[in-house]
Amino acid sequence: MIRKSRKQIFLDGIIFENPLLVLAMGICPAVSVTARASSGLVMGLSMLFVVLCSNVMISALKRIIPSRVRIPCYMVIIASFVTIARYLITAYLPAFETSLGVYLPLMVVNCAIFGRAEGFASRNSIINSAVDGLGTGAGYTLALVLMGAVRELAGSGTVFGIPVPTGPVKPITVFLFTPGGLFTLGVLIAIARKLTSKGPAEEQKKICLGCPASAACPMNGKGGCER
Amino acid sequence: MKDFFYIIIGAVLVNNVVMVKGLGICPLFGQGNDSRAVHGLSASVLLIMLLSTACAWPVYRILLVPFGIDYMETIVFVLIIAGLVQLAEILIERFLPGLRGKLGIYLPLTASNCAVLGLLEQNITAGRDLAYSMISALGTGLGFWLVMFLFEGIRSRVDAADIPESFRGTASYLIAASIMGLSFMGLTGLLDGLFGM
Numbered sequence: 001m002i003r004k005s006r007k008q009i010f011l012d013g014i015i016f017e018n019p020l021l022v023l024a025m026g027i028c029p030a031v032s033v034t035a036r037a038s039s040g041l042v043m044g045l046s047m048l049f050v051v052l053c054s055n056v057m058i059s060a061l062k063r064i065i066p067s068r069v070r071i072p073c074y075m076v077i078i079a080s081f082v083t084i085a086r087y088l089i090t091a092y093l094p095a096f097e098t099s100l101g102v103y104l105p106l107m108v109v110n111c112a113i114f115g116r117a118e119g120f121a122s123r124n125s126i127i128n129s130a131v132d133g134l135g136t137g138a139g140y141t142l143a144l145v146l147m148g149a150v151r152e153l154a155g156s157g158t159v160f161g162i163p164v165p166t167g168p169v170k171p172i173t174v175f176l177f178t179p180g181g182l183f184t185l186g187v188l189i190a191i192a193r194k195l196t197s198k199g200p201a202e203e204q205k206k207i208c209l210g211c212p213a214s215a216a217c218p219m220n221g222k223g224g225c226e227r
Numbered sequence: 228m229k230d231f232f233y234i235i236i237g238a239v240l241v242n243n244v245v246m247v248k249g250l251g252i253c254p255l256f257g258q259g260n261d262s263r264a265v266h267g268l269s270a271s272v273l274l275i276m277l278l279s280t281a282c283a284w285p286v287y288r289i290l291l292v293p294f295g296i297d298y299m300e301t302i303v304f305v306l307i308i309a310g311l312v313q314l315a316e317i318l319i320e321r322f323l324p325g326l327r328g329k330l331g332i333y334l335p336l337t338a339s340n341c342a343v344l345g346l347l348e349q350n351i352t353a354g355r356d357l358a359y360s361m362i363s364a365l366g367t368g369l370g371f372w373l374v375m376f377l378f379e380g381i382r383s384r385v386d387a388a389d390i391p392e393s394f395r396g397t398a399s400y401l402i403a404a405s406i407m408g409l410s411f412m413g414l415t416g417l418l419d420g421l422f423g424m
Contacts, residue, residue: 024256024397028341032249072309079302087298102250102348105301109341111253178249179408186394186401194393 006131013135019112020143020185021192026112029103030144031181037160040148041141042096046085046104048137051113053081055121055133062122074117075108082107112140143188150184151175231362233422238366241418244342245374246404246411251342255378256400265379266372268333273368275337276346278311279304280364287351297352304347312338342371378404 004012019025026047034040057077058065065073086104090097097104107113116136121129149159155175157166174180244250254268283304291297312334319331337343346367350360381403390399 027252027256027401028250031252072306075305075309076302079305083298083301086301102345105348106250106341106345108301108305109339109344111339114339174409174412177408177412178247179405179412181249182252182401182405182408186398186405189401190391190394190398193398 006128009128009131010135010138013132013137014139014142016196017136018139018143018192019115019136020140020147021189022196023112023115024189025115026110026140027185029106029110030147031178031185033100033103034144034148034151034181034184035155035176036099036152037145037148039096039099040144042089042093043100043103044137044141044144046089046100047107047110047113047140047144048134049085050078050081050107051116051137051140052130052133053084054078054113055116055129056126057081058117058121059124059126059129065122070118070122074114078113078117079108112136147181147184147188150188151180154184155180229422233418234359234362235366235369236421237418238363239370239373240411240414243370243374243411244346244367245371246408248345250345251340251371252404254336254340255375255404256397262376262379263329264333265375267329268336269368269372269375271330271333271337272340272343272371273365274315274330275308275311275334275343276364276368277361278315279308279343279347280350280360281357282311283307283347283351284357284360300348300352304344304351308343308347309338342367374407378407381407 013019015022017023020027020030029043029047033043054074054077058074061073061077082105085107086097089100089104116132120132124132153159153164153166154172156173157171158164172180175184238244242248245252245255251272254272286303286307287297287300291299291303316331316334319326319334346364350363350367355363382400385399385403388399394402
C-alpha cells in the first residue's frame with residue numbers, strides 16, 4: 001500500500017474519493033434528507049461526527065478486535081456513536097429530529113461509514129484515521145449541502161431558507177420528493193465523474209471495500225455484486 | 228380482512244419502501260443482472276424483515292421500554308438483524324441445503340440493507356400491535372421485491388442503451404429510478420379510492 005501524506009488523505013476524502021459523488025456510497029440518506037440545504041448540512045455534520053469517532057475508536061482497538069468477529073464489533077461501535085449523535089440532535093436541534101427522522105439511526109448501515117472502518121481505520125494509525133474521518137465526513141457534508149441547495153432552489157425557490165429570484169421559472173415541487181432526489185444525485189454523480197474522470201470500474205472496486213457483507217460475500221473480489 | 232389489504236396495499240404501492248420512503252436504494256444498483264439474484268435477495272430481505280419484526284417487537288416492548296432503555300433501540304435492532312441473518316444462514320445450510328444457492332448466499336447482504344433496519348425503526352417504535360407490525364413487514368418486503376423486480380427489467384435496457392460515458396452506470400440508474408419513482412407518486416390517492424377512508 002502506498003503511504004499517503006495526511007493532507008493527501010484529507011483531500012482524497014473530499015474530492016477524489018468523495019463518498020457520495022465519486023464512490024456512490026450512502027445513497028439512501030442523501031436522496032431522502034436533502035430536500036432542504038439546512039437538513040443536508042445537519043445530516044452531513046452528524047455523519048462527520050460518527051465517521052470521525054468510529055474511525056478513531058476502531059483504529060485504537062484494531063489489535064484487540066479479532067478479525068473473525070470484526071463486523072459485529074464495528075457495528076456496535078458505529079451504532080453507539082450514531083445513538084450519541086441522534087440524541088445530541090434531539091436535545092439541541094429538535095427541529096431537525098423530525099426532518100431527518102429515521103435516517104439518523106440508519107447511519108449504522110451506511111456503507112460510507114462502514115467502508116472507512118473496514119477499508120481504512122482497521123489498518124492505519126489513529127491520527128491518520130482521524131484525518132481520513134474528517135476528510136470523508138467533510139466530503140459527504142459538502143455533497144449533501146450541494147444536493148440540498150440544488151433541490152431547494154429547484155423545488156421551492158430558496159437556498160437555506162433565503163428566497164432566490166429565479167425569474168420566470170416556477171418552483172418544481174417534485175424536486176422535494178424522492179424522485180427529485182434520485183434525479184439530482186444522478187446528474188451530480190455524472191458531473192463529478194466527468195470532472196474527476198473516474199470510470200465505472202474504479203467505482204466497483206470501492207463498493208466491495210465498503211460493503212459490510214464483503215467478508216461473507218461470495219462475489220467479493222470478483223467484480224462485486226455488480227456482476 | 229379489509230384492514231389486512233389496507234396495510235398491504237399501502238405498504239406495497241402507496242408508501243413503497245424504496246420509491247417513496249427512499250430506503251434500500253443501494254441494492255437496486257448493486258445486484259447482478261440476472262433475475263435469479265434479484266429474487267434471491269428480495270426473498271432474503273422479506274424473510275429477514277418478518278423474522279426480525281417478530282423478534283424485535285417483544286424485545287422492544289418487554290425489555291427496552293419497561294426498563295427505560297429505549298435509547299438502546301438502534302444497537303439492539305442491529306444486533307437482532309445480524310444475529311438472525313447468521314442463524315438463518317446456519318439453519319438453511321443444515322436443514323434446507325437445496326435453498327443455499329437460491330437464498331443462502333444473499334442473506335449476508337440483508338444485514339447491511341437499510342430497508343430492514345428502517346422498517347424496524349419506523350414500525351416497532353410507532354406503538355402498533357404485533358399483528359399490524361407483522362402485516363406491515365410483509366407488505367414492505369413485498370414492495371421491495373416488486374421494485375427490485377421491475378427495476379431489474381429497466382436496468383437491462385439501460386445497460387444496452389448507448390449513453391454518454393459520464394452517465395454510464397450509477398448515474399443513469401439513478402435517473403431511471405427517479406422516473407420510476409414519479410410513476411409511484413401517481414398511486415398516492417389509491418387507498419382513498421379503494422377503501423373510501
